[in-house]
Amino acid sequence: MEASICAIGHGDDLVFTAIVRDVSERKAQTEELRKAKEIAESADYAKSMFLANMSHEIRTPLNAVVGMTSLLLDTHLSDEQRDCTETIRSSSEALLDIINDILDYSKIEVGKLELESQPFDLRGCIEESLDLVSPVAVNKQLNLAYMIDDQVPAVITSDISRLRQILVNLLSNATKFTLRGEVLVKVEADRIPESSRYRLRFSVADTGIGIAADEIDELFKPFNQLDASTTRKFGGTGLGLAISRRLVEIMGGRIWVESELGRGSTFHFDIVAEAGGDDLAQSFLQEHAIELTGRKILIVDDNVTNRRILVKQSLLWGLLPSATASGIEAMDLVRHGDEFDIAILDMSMPEMDGLDLARQIREYRSAESLPLIMLTSLSQRPNSNLMDEIQFSSFLNKPIKASQLLEAFKAALGVESTMDKPFAPVNFDASLAQSNPLRILIAEDNVINQKVVQRLLQKFGYRSDVVSNGAEALNALERQHYDLILMDLHMPVMDGLEASEKILQKFPPAQRPRIVAMTANVLPGDREACREAGMQDFLAKPINLDHFYRILSNANSSTDQDLSTNFVDGSVDIDFERIEMIRATPGEGDGDGNLLAWVIDTFIADTEERLPEMRDAVERSDWNRLAEEAHRFYSSTSNLGLIKISNICIEMELEAANPDVNKAELLELLVEAYERVLPELERQKSLS
Numbered sequence: 068m069e070a071s072i073c074a075i076g077h078g079d080d081l082v083f084t085a086i087v088r089d090v091s092e093r094k095a096q097t098e099e100l101r102k103a104k105e106i107a108e109s110a111d112y113a114k115s116m117f118l119a120n121m122s123h124e125i126r127t128p129l130n131a132v133v134g135m136t137s138l139l140l141d142t143h144l145s146d147e148q149r150d151c152t153e154t155i156r157s158s159s160e161a162l163l164d165i166i167n168d169i170l171d172y173s174k175i176e177v178g179k180l181e182l183e184s185q186p187f188d189l190r191g192c193i194e195e196s197l198d199l200v201s202p203v204a205v206n207k208q209l210n211l212a213y214m215i216d217d218q219v220p221a222v223i224t225s226d227i228s229r230l231r232q233i234l235v236n237l238l239s240n241a242t243k244f245t246l247r248g249e250v251l252v253k254v255e256a257d258r259i260p261e262s263s264r265y266r267l268r269f270s271v272a273d274t275g276i277g278i279a280a281d282e283i284d285e286l287f288k289p290f291n292q293l294d295a296s297t298t299r300k301f302g303g304t305g306l307g308l309a310i311s312r313r314l315v316e317i318m319g320g321r322i323w324v325e326s327e328l329g330r331g332s333t334f335h336f337d338i339v340a341e342a343g344g345d346d347l348a349q350s351f352l353q354e355h356a357i358e359l360t361g362r363k364i365l366i367v368d369d370n371v372t373n374r375r376i377l378v379k380q381s382l383l384w385g386l387l388p389s390a391t392a393s394g395i396e397a398m399d400l401v402r403h404g405d406e407f408d409i410a411i412l413d414m415s416m417p418e419m420d421g422l423d424l425a426r427q428i429r430e431y432r433s434a435e436s437l438p439l440i441m442l443t444s445l446s447q448r449p450n451s452n453l454m455d456e457i458q459f460s461s462f463l464n465k466p467i468k469a470s471q472l473l474e475a476f477k478a479a480l481g482v483e484s485t486m487d488k489p490f491a492p493v494n495f496d497a498s499l500a501q502s503n504p505l506r507i508l509i510a511e512d513n514v515i516n517q518k519v520v521q522r523l524l525q526k527f528g529y530r531s532d533v534v535s536n537g538a539e540a541l542n543a544l545e546r547q548h549y550d551l552i553l554m555d556l557h558m559p560v561m562d563g564l565e566a567s568e569k570i571l572q573k574f575p576p577a578q579r580p581r582i583v584a585m586t587a588n589v590l591p592g593d594r595e596a597c598r599e600a601g602m603q604d605f606l607a608k609p610i611n612l613d614h615f616y617r618i619l620s621n622a623n624s625s626t627d628q629d630l631s632t633n634f635v636d637g638s639v640d641i642d643f644e645r646i647e648m649i650r651a652t653p654g655e656g657d658g659d660g661n662l663l664a665w666v667i668d669t670f671i672a673d674t675e676e677r678l679p680e681m682r683d684a685v686e687r688s689d690w691n692r693l694a695e696e697a698h699r700f701y702s703s704t705s706n707l708g709l710i711k712i713s714n715i716c717i718e719m720e721l722e723a724a725n726p727d728v729n730k731a732e733l734l735e736l737l738v739e740a741y742e743r744v745l746p747e748l749e750r751q752k753s754l755s
Contacts (some may be wrong), residue, residue, distance in 0.1 A: 125166055130539055133544050134158045134532050137506065153533040156469040167514045167535070168306040172289060175313045182226040182317060185422040186343035189267075190215060190351065190469065193252055194225050196234035197466045199518050200250075203242045205444045208415070210249035211242075211466040212372045214379075215348040220265055222343030229314050230338070232515045234269070236307040237334045241273035248274030248331070252371055254348075263342050269630075272333040278326040286324060307318070311336070314473045344721060349383060352473050358482040360385030360474075365410040367397040367424060367441065369417060376467055377411065385475065394419030394427070401431050409479050414443035425457045434458035438479035442467070494615070500528030505622050507531040507547065510563065511555040511585065520553060520585075523610065527619055535559075537566025544570065551622045553606065556586040558599070564600045571601035580621050583608075641744055642708030646751055649707070664752045670703050673746070674741060681737075685730050693730060694723035707748075711740045 075082045136156035144152065174180045193213050204211045234252070241250040243414045250273045256265045308322075315322045319339035326332035365388045366377045370692035373388045381388040389405065391397045394416060401407075410428065414421040425439055438460035463471060477483070507524060511517050512535045513713065524531045532549075534540050538561040540552060552570075554563040561569075567582050575582075583604040584597040597605060602619055629685035650663045677700050684693040701716035722728040 075181075091425075099247060109154045129159055129163055129166070130532070130534055130543060131546055133163070137532055139531065141163045141532070154159070156700065158166075163533070165550070168310065170535075171514065172306050172310050172313075174418050175310065175317075179367075180314075180317070182229060184224055186224045187227040189219065189223050189254070190220065190348070192231055193234065193254070194466070194468050195519055196231050196238055197252070199235050199515070199522060200242045201444075202240045202465070205240075205498065207242065207246065209242060209245055209247070210248065210370050210372065212370075212376060213252040213416050213466060214254070214372075216253075216255040217347060217349035218341040219267065219348045221346040221348055221351060222346070222418065223265070223267070224341040225318065225338065226345050228513045229318065229517055231519075232513075233311045233314055233336065234271070234313045234463060235515055235518075237271040237336075240307065241271055241275065241332070241334075241596055245273045245275035245331070249370065250274075259339070264339055265342055266337055266339055267461065268335065268337045270333050270335045273332065274331040277328040277330050277386075278324065278332055278730075279328050280326075283324055283326065287322065321455060344717075351383075351469055353384065356384035356473060356476075359476055359480070361387065361511070362408040363387045363406065364387070364476075365397060365405070365407040366390040367392075367394060367410065367421075368413040369393060369415065373413065373442070373465075377472075380469055380472060384476075386476075394421075394424035397424060398427055401428055401437075407437055409438050409440070409460075409476060411440040411442060411475075411552075411701055414441055422457070429457055434460075439473050440479060455685065497526065497528045499616075499619060500530075501621060505529060505550040505619065505625060507541055508549040508552045508580070509533045510535075510537060510552060510558065510566065512536055512558040516555070520610070523612070523615060527616070529619070537561030537563055537569075538594060540566050541569055541573075543581070544574070548578065551619075553585055554602065556583050556584055564596055567597075567600035567602050583618055641747060642710055646708055650754075652750075666707060667748050667752045670707055672747070673703055678738060678741070681734055685734055690723040690730070695718045697723065709740075709744060712737060712744070 075084060078637070096544040133156060136152050139152045140149070140156070159665075193215070195212060197211050201211060203209075238250060238252070240666075250271065253270045253272070255268045257267050257268075287308050289306055315336045315338060320337035322334065322336035324332055324334045360384075360655045364376060364381055364389055366381070368374050368377065368390075369392050371392070374392070378388045378390050382474060384738050389400060389407070391400065394412075395418065396414075396586070397410075412421040412424055416424075419427075421441055421443070425441070428437065428439065434457075439457065441459050441462045443462055443464060444465055461475045463475055507529055509517055509520050509524075509531050511520065511533070516537075518534050521531055521533065532543065534543055537554075537560040541561075543549070554567060557564040563584060563586075567584075570579060570582065577737065581599075582602045582605070583606050584602045585606045606615065606618060646663065650667055677696060679694060681696045681700070684690075684696060697716045697719040701713055701720065715733060719733050719737070722733070723730065
């Protein structure tokens with residue numbers, strides 16, 4: 068029962084009114100609704116768990132099918148047999164992609180998806196995402212490009228794998244449903260007042276088939292595709308956008324779409340992320356572009372987006388650009404005596420393509436007086452005779468990457484590179500797989516990370532198999548031998564450390580693969596745990612390509628290796644190219660002309676004084692002093708190429724005033740990193 072009493076009137080005329088209601092039926096209805104809600108939620112949970120379990124069960128035999136095709140492809144097959152085997156492999160991998168989508172969606176539904184939080188280069192994340200869809204874009208002759216607004220932070224702290232997954236989902240759809248034209252990624256940002264957080268706004272625009280207005284509301288629902296004909300023609304599960312929507316929501320944002328049938332679509336989403344420093348996109352590599360200031364550049368590209376990107380980047384680096392949309396316009400400028408210092412030409416243009424334009428330019432300007440850079444795709448490279456005839460300075464693959472563009476400009480103008488190794492363009496040795504054949508297994512639970520590693524291996528000529536956890540890796544090793552396993556540390560069912568320990572116990576040394584740890588958390592404790600588990604090397608994410616190349620080159624080495632050295636080497640702790648550069652530099656040094664030995668001795672002496680100062684600052688909670696000491700220490704460590712120590716110094720300087728960061732732990736990490744590299748520095752000194 069439910070009763071309510073109210074008073075009416077004043078003084079002696081006051082009257083009380085009571086109302087009594089029977090609410091038992093309403094309570095019963097409320098209870099029924101609550102039970103129905105619980106049953107529905109329980110059913111959803113059970114459905115998601117069923118999908119997750121079934122995905123694991125289906126994936127196990129599928130992994131075996133893919134693994135067996137690897138063995139078949141390594142045998143002598145006729146052309147017809149090879150074609151059939153490749154079809155089995157590609158179809159199985161496509162089915163694995165579908166199953167992984169279902170598994171991802173199931174994890175989100177049951178609340179088992181956890182986001183990582185690591186600082187990363189936003190530009191690199193976008194470029195890696197574009198790389199994954201570039202083969203499709205090249206086959207369809209689509210233009211891929213990206214633009215980052217000047218006020219976007221260069222480094223953000225978030226989950227790079229999940230952001231990349233959202234971008235790849237949207238880019239895959241854009242390239243799938245676009246028959247001609249382009250796909251463009253844009254990023255903008257607004258700083259959240261009184262904080263170091265930003266709301267980053269992403270858009271992926273295409274010139275594809277578009278979406279009808281009455282179908283947009285259905286777009287982000289799971290297992291939904293707009294009509295059956297779309298499914299038949301383009302394929303897919305209808306889960307990609309549903310997964311993206313949930314990931315965006317978990318990352319503090321929302322996703323929406325603007326589209327017009329027959330004109331294309333633009334998918335927008337935003338996320339909230341912490342800035343990883345004070346640098347903005349507009350300052351990207353500016354300190355390395357000083358020598359380009361005032362140089363005149365001719366830009367020739369019929370695509371307006373590419374012209375805008377090239378003009379904007381040239382202006383940011385101090386160049387003076389002149390941009391034209393055709394070879395005819397460009398030749399008018401060259402004939403009339405415009406004294407350009409460098410020219411960048413697009414290969415594919417109507418009326419006069421890049422090759423024809425380059426030939427005509429060479430009639431007026433030599434390779435020494437006007438270096439030419441060709442913007443192209445790998446499938447459009449001219450033959451070697453034409454390259455010798457025209458003498459191009461370099462070729463750049465689309466989509467345009469700013470770091471490679473700067474290196475190409477500096478090389479063309481004869482300016483020595485001052486860039487750090489991670490930004491330098493990498494020359495992939497596609498013949499490495501022939502000179503050093505390997506059977507490679509990737510154990511990684513994140514689908515996008517799997518594709519990134521597979522794509523990198525393909526550029527070195529390798530084919531690889533993929534599993535999603537340690538248990539599947541063990542099953543794969545039972546079926547066939549692998550020379551190399553790239554093992555992620557953090558995976559469901561069985562993590563990388565446990566899997567490595569079991570491999571160590573189960574397989575004798577002669578049958579044991581070389582195991583390389585992969586993780587984004589490069590902490591001293593991780594390395595020690597990896598060594599104890601039997602891993603021989605360590606590959607930090609994002610992957611340093613030079614270190615990756617060394618791992619692949621040495622994977623068949625039969626000599627015993629010092630594991631501690633492996634875990635220090637390869638851009639994890641020391642940039643050995645920096646060491647060699649100092650060794651090769653003429654200088655007075657210690658009086659015997661040994662500059663490297665003098666630099667190392669000076670660094671050690673400085674460190675022995677600076678570490679007690681930093682420890683004293685921590686004990687006194689003098690965070691300003693700690694930040695100053697960390698900044699000074701960074702200068703000497705970065706000059707010597709001590710990457711890990713430099714990174715800790717940067718973090719210590721940035722987080723000195725942050726009460727949530729334990730500075731004492733950071734200092735211990737720094738001391739541990741210093742003690743770890745000290746023997747190697749002494750060894751390098753003795754070699755000088």
